[in-house]
Amino acid sequence: MSVAAPTVARMPQEPQPPNLVLDLDALAAAVGERPDRQAAWRFIHAFARDWSQRPLTGADGYTPAELDAAQARIGLPLPAALREAYQLLGQRIDLTDNQDMLLAPQDLRIDEDRGVLIFRVENQSCAYWGIRVTDLDKDDPPVVVRADLVRPTADDWDAWLGRVSVAFVEIVLSEALCADEDLMGWVTPDRDTGLPEDITATFQRLPFPEYPISQQPGSLWYAHDEIILRDDRGTAMFRARTEAAFDRFDGEDEEFEED
DSSP: OOOOOOOOOOOOOOOOOOOSSSSSSHHHHHHHSSHHHHHHHHHHHHHHHHEEEEOOOOTSOHHHHHHHHHHHHTSSSHHHHHHHHHHHHOOHHHHHHHHSSEOGGOOOOOETTTEEEEEEEETTSSSEEEEEEGTTTSSSSOOEEEEEOOOOOOOOOOEEOOOOHHHHHHHHHHHHSSSGGGGGEOOOTTTTBOHHHHHHHHEEEEEEBBBBSSSSSSSEEEEEEEEEEEEEEEEEEEEESSHHHHHHHHHHHGGGGGO
C-alpha cells in the first residue's frame, strides 16, 4: 500500500534587506547631535576594508613628527581631527586622491588674504578646501570651500561641512565614486521630481548632512545593495562595490535614462 507523502506548507519568504556594506551606526554617531569623531574614523576603517583594495594599516598615514614639522613651518597649530585624519589615511591616495587631492603635510598652505589653512585642492585647481585660521584651536573645526573665481571677493570661502572628521568621511565616499571606472556611472534626475522613483523607493538615504551647508539644496548620499550614490541635485553619480552589484543596478538603470 502506498502512502502519500505529507504535504509541507511553504512559508512565505521574508524579503531580504539590502546589502549596504556600510557601518551606518558609526556614520550616525559621527554626524549626530553629540558628534563622535572617533566614530568617523571607525566608519572610514570599515569603508576601506569593504570598498577598497585593502584595509587601512598603521603605515597608511603620516607620522606625528611629519605633522609637527608642518605646524612649525606654517607657524600655526593643526587641529586634532586633522592630525588624526592624516595619521589614519593621509598616504592612501586610493582613498583620498582619485578626483581631488589631499595635500601632503609639507604642502599645507595658508591663504593669507582670507586667513584659511588649505588642505585639499580640486584636480584642476578649480576649488579649495580649508579651515579658517581663527578655528585652528578647535579640536574638530568647520571646513570651508572656495571656488577659484576669476575675480575673487575679499572673503569667498563658504561653509562646506561642520567638522573636519565629517569632511573626511565625505572625502572617502566621494573619492570612492571615482576609484574604479568600470564600477561607476551616472543617473540623470528629473528636473522637477529629482531622482527616479525606483531609486527613491529602494535606496536608503545615509545619515549624512546635506552639504555644502552654505548652499541649500545641496548634495545627499544614498545606498542600496552594494551601491553608493551621491545626488548633486542635477546629476547623480554612483559606484558599485562589485561587478555583480554594478550589473544589477546598471540593468535597472536603463529605465531611468531619459528618452
